[in-house]
Amino acid sequence: MPTDCRTCLLRQRPCFHRMSESEVAFMDRFKIDEIAVPPGGAIQLQGHPTGRLYTVLSGMGLRSLTLEDGRRQVVNFALPGDLIGLNSALTGEARASAEATTPMRLCVFDRHRLWGLFRDHPERAFALTWAAAQEEHFLGEALATLGQRTATEAVAWALAVLDRRLHDLGMDSGGSVPLPYRQQDLADALGLSLVHTNKTLAALRARGLADWRGGRLTVPDREALETVAKAPEAGSRVRPIL
Amino acid sequence: MPTDCRTCLLRQRPCFHRMSESEVAFMDRFKIDEIAVPPGGAIQLQGHPTGRLYTVLSGMGLRSLTLEDGRRQVVNFALPGDLIGLNSALTGEARASAEATTPMRLCVFDRHRLWGLFRDHPERAFALTWAAAQEEHFLGEALATLGQRTATEAVAWALAVLDRRLHDLGMDSGGSVPLPYRQQDLADALGLSLVHTNKTLAALRARGLADWRGGRLTVPDREALETVAKAPEAGSRVRPIL
DNA sequence: CGTCGTGTTGAGCCGTATCAAATTCCGTGG
DNA sequence: CCACGGAATTTGATACGGCTCAACACGACG
Numbered sequence: 001m002p003t004d005c006r007t008c009l010l011r012q013r014p015c016f017h018r019m020s021e022s023e024v025a026f027m028d029r030f031k032i033d034e035i036a037v038p039p040g041g042a043i044q045l046q047g048h049p050t051g052r053l054y055t056v057l058s059g060m061g062l063r064s065l066t067l068e069d070g071r072r073q074v075v076n077f078a079l080p081g082d083l084i085g086l087n088s089a090l091t092g093e094a095r096a097s098a099e100a101t102t103p104m105r106l107c108v109f110d111r112h113r114l115w116g117l118f119r120d121h122p123e124r125a126f127a128l129t130w131a132a133a134q135e136e137h138f139l140g141e142a143l144a145t146l147g148q149r150t151a152t153e154a155v156a157w158a159l160a161v162l163d164r165r166l167h168d169l170g171m172d173s174g175g176s177v178p179l180p181y182r183q184q185d186l187a188d189a190l191g192l193s194l195v196h197t198n199k200t201l202a203a204l205r206a207r208g209l210a211d212w213r214g215g216r217l218t219v220p221d222r223e224a225l226e227t228v229a230k231a232p233e234a235g236s237r238v239r240p241i242l
Numbered sequence: 243m244p245t246d247c248r249t250c251l252l253r254q255r256p257c258f259h260r261m262s263e264s265e266v267a268f269m270d271r272f273k274i275d276e277i278a279v280p281p282g283g284a285i286q287l288q289g290h291p292t293g294r295l296y297t298v299l300s301g302m303g304l305r306s307l308t309l310e311d312g313r314r315q316v317v318n319f320a321l322p323g324d325l326i327g328l329n330s331a332l333t334g335e336a337r338a339s340a341e342a343t344t345p346m347r348l349c350v351f352d353r354h355r356l357w358g359l360f361r362d363h364p365e366r367a368f369a370l371t372w373a374a375a376q377e378e379h380f381l382g383e384a385l386a387t388l389g390q391r392t393a394t395e396a397v398a399w400a401l402a403v404l405d406r407r408l409h410d411l412g413m414d415s416g417g418s419v420p421l422p423y424r425q426q427d428l429a430d431a432l433g434l435s436l437v438h439t440n441k442t443l444a445a446l447r448a449r450g451l452a453d454w455r456g457g458r459l460t461v462p463d464r465e466a467l468e469t470v471a472k473a474p475e476a477g478s479r480v481r482p483i484l
Numbered sequence: 485c486g487t488c489g490t491g492t493t494g495a496g497c498c499g500t501a502t503c504a505a506a507t508t509c510c511g512t513g514g
Numbered sequence: 515c516c517a518c519g520g521a522a523t524t525t526g527a528t529a530c531g532g533c534t535c536a537a538c539a540c541g542a543c544g
Binding site: 086191 | 310311313314317360365382472
Binding site: 182183184194195198199202213 | 489490491492493
């Protein structure tokens with residue numbers, strides 16, 4: 001039932017760093033389980049103890065923080081190849097929630113064996129650190145979006161980033177890309193109200209910049225969208241995968 | 243001239259993880275330099291190549307991202323013990339800018355020797371990853387602040403966090419703590435206008451929650467401030483230092 | 485064929501931005 | 515010691531982007 005890392009197609013996408021055979025073999029042993037999560041299912045819950053680290057094998061979800069009064073901040077969209085719960089794995093307690101939006105399959109790792117990874121497989125530890133640093137940089141960009149960009153720029157930025165990531169994962173087909181989230185999720189990610197997000201999406205659609213409907217996103221000209229987003233074009237985006 | 247890691251007092255603060263003697267000895271060898279940066283001086287510049295990783299030994303600064311049209315997002319305030327440039331060290335190019343606010347002293351490490359750290363000193367690699375994950379979590383909280391909190395809550399949150407961090411570093415004296423930034427810096431960190439930040443600070447001062455003037459911050463009752471900030475109280479904040 | 489979740493649209497208002505002008509603070513030179 | 519200049523802070527007046535409230539539309543599903 002569990003996918004064998006050796007034959008895993010995800011890892012072989014050009015957007016991920018290459019791995020040696022011994023690394024792949026190690027990861028296959030390091031992986032303790034593979035689980036399926038249904039849409040809406042929780043992967044981890046903010047504030048609850050957890051000893052696990054996950055990697056997204058397929059499907060999409062999101063990570064979020066909620067304030068004590070219930071307001072929710074979506075921190076990132078979890079796509080295939082993403083790491084979930086590194087922080088939790090280090091501290092033993094989930095600091096954010098993660099839930100599935102579509103059916104997801106996750107590779108499961110045990111926090112108690114993390115130390116062995118650092119001791120015996122420095123290349124893998126290096127990859128893990130790289131992934132954490134990558135995520136840190138992304139969150140910095142997101143901060144700049146919430147703090148400095150207007151609603152139009154922010155929505156354009158988010159759609160451009162997602163379009164790019166999904167393309168890198170080879171998930172485009174017929175000129176569009178799957179984006180199975182609700183407008184409320186995007187609103188919560190950008191700190192905008194649902195209503196305003198909706199109106200902004202409509203405006204971008206009317207300008208022919210991005211069309212997100214029925215769970216699919218179409219971006220006819222990503223450069224144009226990135227110009228609207230005032231997003232400095234990113235360099236190489238090839239990154240490690242666990 | 244350079245501080246010897248073995249006698250470095252910063253490392254010995256209770257808010258940092260303990261290090262073995264051999265780890266300390268290794269870090270002392272790993273450290274290639276120690277530099278002084280004057281107020282206003284640049285540590286690294288967004289988009290420029292850099293091969294260095296820094297740790298703040300003393301003084302304060304800030305890390306920021308700037309959009310192509312000049313708007314600036316302050317991503318974090320750099321206090322003693324903080325890591326600067328992990329991302330740059332991994333990719334070879336600075337993805338954010340960092341500058342000194344007060345005179346700073348920085349420990350300097352070479353990115354080309356990072357791999358050696360992972361290979362020969364897994365405990366140190368573990369600490370590095372922990373630090374990156376810590377920062378990632380902080381940025382998630384910051385994101386929640388910009389996205390969900392009102393201006394009053396946001397300012398209260400920022401002051402509470404800074405007060406706490408500065409206390410942990412033992413920098414309090416006479417019931418207050420040094421905070422040598424400009425209001426503009428806080429405004430840029432929270433995505434607020436300078437004017438509104440100023441008025442919000444005045445309101446918090448009038449309510450007796452926090453008084454930040456003349457480069458010093460006084461928080462009579464941090465719990466009260468955290469209540470206003472709607473900040474779930476943090477767990478243990480002891481963390482690794484490089 | 486009602487109900488529920490999601491998306492769409494309009495009207496009005498509020499929190500925060502912007503603009504403008506003091507005022508205080510501080511370093512520098514006379 | 516005082517005069518000056520520039521930066522930072524403070525305050526007031528006004529404008530607007532995005533929020534809230536309120537309907538309504540649509541499709542999925544029982």
